[in-house]
Amino acid sequence: MNSSKRQQYEFAETVLDNLNTAVVLLDSQLNVLYINPSAEMLLGVSSNKITSKPISKLLTDEALITAVKDTLLSNHPFTQRERIILINDRRLTVDISVQLILSENMPDKNDKRLLIEFSQLDRHLRISREENLLAQHETIRALLRSMAHEVKNPLGGIRGAAQLLERELKNSEQTEYTQVIIDEADRLKNLVNRMLGPNARPNQTLVNIHSVSERVRSLLKADKSRDVNIYFDYDPSIPEVTFDPEHLIQAVLNIVRNAAQALTEQDKNSPLNESHSNSEQEKTITIKTRIMRHFNIGHKRYKLVAKMDIIDNGPGISEHMQERIFMPLITGRAEGTGLGLSIAQSLISQNGGLIECHSKPGNTVFSILLPINDNSNKPHRSFT
Template sequence: MTKSEVSYKHLLDSLNTAVVVADANLRVWHMNPAAEALLTVSGERVEGVNLATVVHESEAALKDLQLALANDHQFTRRRAEWTTGHGSHLTVDYSVTPLANPRGLLIEIQPLDRLLRISREEALLSAQDTSRNLVRGMAHEIKNPLGGIRGAAQLLARELEEGELKEYTQVIIEEADRLRNLVDRMLGPRTPPNLQPINIHQILERVCVLVNAESAGAVTITRDYDPSIPDLPGDAEQLLQATLNIVRNAMQALMENKVEHGVICLRSRIQRQFTIGRVHHPLVCRIDIVDNGPGIPTGLIEDIFYPMISGRAEGTGLGLAISQQLINQHNGLIECESRPGQTQFTIYIPMEQPDAKH
């Protein structure tokens, strides 16, 4: 390697922007540390490897690279979907600049996944906050007349003798109570979490016991835990409720759709340097709840965390909304991805909380 090539590589290595340099045969000549981190690959290992093996977009994109090399044509592509050699998916902007000496291409890469996640999460949190405010306003307007109806029914019951008419007043009272309870559930938890150091795997095991009992063993639950995860600050009851709502939904979807060999997998991992909304967290506990059911209809996937939205005929549409609110109170977030044959809910809980007791 010449002295100029060494200096060239040192210059690229000092950049925060991910850069890949390909030779005239579109083989990797150099990859700076930022690109190694983005593509989760060692630059030394892929040196001389065909670029399409390291990262793939499409045949048309490969032809564009070849044309850029042949015609000395620079171009930029927005929101490209890349698949790495490890099978992971990236959304990126990238610019391609032909090089004369040595002949090749310099590819500058800007990852968009994090920015898209932040934008999506902010929209989700904002919409849920708006939804909660709307529900609170509706709840106030509903509960006031309900109280009047219930009180009037009680007064009427006192004036009536025992018989069929008095039974009707009891029906009014019971239905008013049922509606009031429904409104209270729509409002969700109103007490802040009592943060104490907890073992998240004890929570998950409790969920397994409850769901196994409910399903009478009709659904298989598998575990994939990271035993090195330390205790995290949380409210055990709230985290149990949030997780149970999701796992119970998965169980019901498997059983109601008569899925043969229905399986729910509970997986725990540590996520490092993770952003929720615009808040950066050094460490986050990630819990994946994965089932092999029919999946969530595409028309519902964007709205499933709103109250009264359910993909099940018998569902109330409150369980996931309550779960999201409980996790939000822990400064965390729940996300969902679904396709036929696999639905995955992911819970993110920061390992540090500002009001935690030690």
């Protein structure tokens, strides 16, 4: 292949690699020739493992494989809207398009290529949900800043007046009442400060996210009051991220502690006839890390994103509560303050990341998404 043709193929590959649409290219024997990063993410497989393998190793949907074979035989394209496919126990809604490609540049003029495109509808819904979540978070922070100004000023006046009054009182029993006023004013001020979260700018540096989770592990070892087992499932290939390490530690710690509290409190809230079976079930929290390629956080698209999942097998979070879980003072626990997750979201968003939550009984997942600054040059792959 001459230099000009090689440059054309490399440019075409670059274009395909940066598409949001998942693209798979097959040969006439229905073996995989090429799969772009969006398809790797969607189908949960790496290009190195699936290239040259039959399509049956990539898709388990027999009806879809039959449709691909029919396209090859009939030379007619196939399109289906809003098809539900099952990938690694995930139900995904996608638009699918299969079409035949004939090119004079192929060594065998009668050779055929099949191009399969998957457009994930769930992904667009997720991006829209994340943008709403980020906008909601910024609105809440602006509201809290305004409220804090209105609350802290009169609190300072009340506290000062109580201190002046205390100096004039001679009776120790009466000074107890002024001390109550002072203590409650301080408590409310601290509550407002916690709702606002940290005001200092993030002190960002290169951070290994696994060292953060190990730090959280060491902090939780000291808490012997909760019968919860913590497991770790790391992807060692994840590069360092630019982040404030203290912010990340605090966010992960808040989420893990919330999960541990939910696990230990489920026995108390279970009916008597279920308490025995619940107590026998192992209470687990798993911290799992993975790399995401060509991934969106809100409306911003990143080449690489580090994803840290904090998974517990507790009772789950109700659907209506999931929509409000990151708002301050919103909690599903009688003894909760409703600030832990709100503060965690604030810490992560200040560093350009985001926290998502998906929950059902027995499986609650908090996903921390962290953008990675990747300047490495990726080698080209031939798909001809």
